[in-house]
Amino acid sequence: MRFLLLIFALAMFSAQASDLRVKVALLGIKDNGGLDRKILSKIEAHWYQSLGELELFELLPADTQRSTLAQHKFSLATCRDDECLVKAGKLLGVDQIIFGVVNRDRNAFDLSVYVRDVVTGDLTFDLRTSGEGAPKVLEDMLDQTVEKLGEHFTSATPAWVRISSFPSGATIFIDDAEVGISPKEIFLQGGRTYDIRLSLEGEGDYKSVVSLKEGEVRDFDVNLRKYGRSDRKTEQFSDPTTLGLGYVVITTTPPDAEITFRGATFQGSPLTQANVPAGAYELQVTHPKYKPYRQMVQVTDGNNSFPVDLTSSAPSGAANLGILGYGLESLLWGFGDDTYSFHGLVLGYGRVLGAGRVAKATLLLGGGALGELTDPGPDLFYDLRLGMTLHRLLLSESHELHLGVELGLLGLDLGAISPSYLPLGLPVELLWRLHGRWGLLLSLTPEYLLRIDDDVDRHLLGVTLKVTPFASF
Incomplete structure (x- = not known):
């Protein structure tokens, strides 16, 4: 049981919550204290490692930083003010720059x-700390700043804009400052209004x-060919309904589907776009495990919501299950301290019916020890199960979680054919795809075994663990 819980924990950990x-x-530390260069380099390396442990940061690799600045023939050693450091940050294509100053x-x-x-060039965080001792004390002081920095950005309320354009490669300006090339995700401070401009040589300029x-x-993409040089247009994103335009929200199940809308492709949902002119547009949603969705949608003035559930149709490719192999079934706990453990050949089939439902049938033929159920224990047994998955959750590319119900026939004597128990269970199943089409089906099932054979002693109540190989097709 501990093994199964560990597998579930690993599966949940592998599911990404967000990619933003x-x-x-990290632009280093300016030394005003005459530290030895080797000691300072060691302290900076420690700081870099500590900052890299903050999950909310995507820290630019040091090698990439050095090569990018060298390519632009830019040296941080020549910087004498913060404006110069901000320029370095723009060359590096980052949202924030971090630097330190030490006095001794x-x-x-x-x-x-x-x-x-x-x-914006604004100062978003500053902290001063003091300490005494050997230079190594600076590592402890930096650790304190990293902790405070994490608390600050976690409690802050930033905002994001994800800008794409057609054609791509447009220069993006925010408040007249060049910030990058489209497509680009940009980190900004929430609760503010920004002037955004896109410019591409040979195409129209766009201002918003x-x-x-x-x-x-906020997601939006811009067709620059709609805006000629003589017809620049400014759009207010704060209240698109006042402009007679639509605000579009597209949600998908599963949420990691790829969305193509208005000629641009986006990864993951929800996708929101403001200032979409009213009219008909093609919406396409694809996912490697499901049949693609393609439909013309009508955008009207005001709010428009387009939910797409790919699981409501039969999936494409490796979705149905062919279960064949050697399996283990064990009742971990039974009413009256009865337990059993079976192992043997497993045959089975699972078919996706749509709307997240999967019908399964499995037959396990083998032998095992049944504790106090029978005396002596049987040499052979069979366990036939018919189940229905009522909820199917994609945890990752290789993990699925199924919740459902099942009904079975458990025979303690294969020769007698007639079953001894009628199992009624609520299985929680993890499909773990190990390699290609092959994987393991791990099932933890609270169940009640209804006695239907007068030769057995009692009803049973317990939890069954099953481990079964499968192939998908």
Whole structure:
């Protein structure tokens, strides 16, 4: 049972909650205290490692940072002010830059850590700490700043814009500052209004005023060919309904599907787009495990919601199950301290019916020890189960969780044919795809075994663990 719980925990851990993280670059520590260069490099390496452990940050690799700056012939050693460091952040394509300043008076150290927003240039975090002792004390001081930095960004309410354009490769300006090339995800402070401009040589310029709420994620794509040089257009994203345009929200099941809408492709849902002109658009949703969805949708003024459930149709490819192999079945706990353990040949088949439901039939033929159920224990037995998955949850590309019901016939004597028990269970199943089409079906089933043979002693109540190989097709 502990093994099964561990497998479930690993499966849940492998499911990603979100792919939006703050892209940061660590620009090092300015030394005003005359530290040995080797000691300072060791302290910076420790700081980099500590920052990398913060899950909300996507820390730019040091090698990538050095090569990118070298490519632009930019040296951090020549920077004399924060404006120069912000310029480095723009060249590196990050959202925030982190840097420190250390001052020393004999064995007393003062450390200041600063974080600046690359888009706006605003100071978003600053902290000063002090300590005494050997230079190694700076590592402890930096650890304190990392902890405070994590608390600050966790409690803060940032916002994101994900900008794409047709054609792609447009230069993005926010508040007249160049921030990158489309497509691009941009980290901004929530609760503010920004001027956004896209420009591409040979195409039209696009300008918009975007009001971002705290914690909001805003997706929009721009067809630059709609906006000629002589026809620049400004759109208010804060209230699209006042412009006679539509606000579109597309949600998918499963949420990691690929969405194609208005000529642009996005990964994951929900997808939101503001200022969509009213009209008919093709919406396409695809997922490797399901049949693709393609439909014309009508966008009207105001709010438009388009939920797409791919699991409501039969999946494509490796979805049905062919169960064949050597399996184990064990009643972990039974009413009256009765337990049993069976093992043997497993035959079975599972078919997806749609709407997340899967019908399964399995037959296990083998032998085992049944504790106090019979005396002596049988040499051969059979266990036939018919089940229906009522809820199917995709945890990851290789893990599925099934919740359902099942009814069975358990015969303690294969020669007698007639069953001894009628199992009624509520299985919780984990499909673990190990390699290609092959995998393991792990099942934990609370069940009641209704006695239907007068030769056996009692009804049973317990929890059954099953481990069965399968192949999908």
